[in-house]
Amino acid sequence: MLETIERQRLSDVVAAKIRQLILRGHLKPGDRLPTEHELAERFGVSRVSVREATKALGFLGVLEAAPRRGLTVGRVDLGRVDLGRVTEYLGLHPAVSDASSEQLIDTRVVIETGVLPHVARRMAEDPSIHEGLRALNERLRGTRDLVAWIELDIAFHRRLVESSGLAPLAAFNDILQAFFQRFRESVKKAEWRAGIESHGRIIVLLRDGKVSAASAELRRHIESHKARMVEEV
Amino acid sequence: MLETIERQRLSDVVAAKIRQLILRGHLKPGDRLPTEHELAERFGVSRVSVREATKALGFLGVLEAAPRRGLTVGRVDLGRVDLGRVTEYLGLHPAVSDASSEQLIDTRVVIETGVLPHVARRMAEDPSIHEGLRALNERLRGTRDLVAWIELDIAFHRRLVESSGLAPLAAFNDILQAFFQRFRESVKKAEWRAGIESHGRIIVLLRDGKVSAASAELRRHIESHKARMVEEV
DNA sequence: CCCGGCGCAATTGTAAGACAATAAAATAAT
């Protein structure tokens, strides 16, 4: 039937058809799809349009492609949620890049305080988690260079979220950190010190299972950015 | 770090360079990029490779393209996030392993309970938020079709997170929902009812400012998936 | 002076054909 390809972009239409192919054919990860030539012929479009579609799907990890092997349905290893690349680029997405400073701060608070119960639980089982965070904070204390300090500070918070074992949140957190970097550069010396002490209190509280106290401390710590960020604009 | 193992496709390299263009140029949504021809020349590749990259980014909503208008950084209508298409295609991803299922559930709990204080605050200022959620839940109550029910259930949770005003979290949540779609299909009739009642209690508690009670209820609601997901495998 | 229609041209969208690069499969050699 003449499914009126009403001036949608062909590559989008093709992407949709490929999606149908996978769904209706009950294709599983690793299964092969027809070749680009066949797809082009079957859909009545040029190979260019097919390629633009498969590239987009490949970018999402839905498809994989290799010479001679052909197109295969992407295999997802969800243990390390393969959102890696997607999230990397999603940082450019207006939903994030357009967000206000306050939104970003609040978002960070939600994520970082949200993982604390999980961190505390895992910390109780595995002392090396506490030790790792503490060591990171000690290195922070010995740093005098601003750039190195920023890097370590990011590493500390990353490690904190990572320690929860919730990989997706760690990925999301990374995106947010990119946007915080610029604000960190305006940090004053006195605030370094305060931040480090704050980190220290947080991990001790976590080790002792005092999650809500740790949450409160972390919230204060992150929200201390608010005043500075506002005055900057 | 590991990404150099696989041979880099040109279109991927180009995508990365475009990303740098946006980041380093501090381009905002709506801003124009160089034309495809210019990009091709600047990167020393053919226009085809540039197009494959821009298509992929366009698919994610990071870029928009139109004849004569050129390439522009993606824009969002009315502040409403639209990762609809991305999630639709990520939904192609097959079943999830148990360990990560639990991760996903925990992640959802963190995000959704984390936004509740914000939702409650905004609800107090704007009664239409409560009304909107309530209406959505009522429609859920009247639905007999499974597919429609799933759609509405997703809409409810999406709306809930959106109501916090934290756009980045709404975006993250969308991605997670894509992975949940699959499990929703195994929901039993009795559970619909329970879910709806749960929704109802949550929004009433929020309206009354009882945030922690709402959190507890929401956590139970989401975690009710856990048992089912495990027994399925 | 303003204003609406109209055509031009810039830019993306699509096509076809060619060749390079890669890796799987088939074949030959030890």
Next chain:
DNA sequence: ATTATTTTATTGTCTTACAATTGCGCCGGG
């Protein structure tokens, strides 16, 4: 039987060409 080599199927990239869309300026009329 195992290893090395050749063949071949398929994606990766380039080139050129043309179609489709639409923003912008031009032109004429009120």
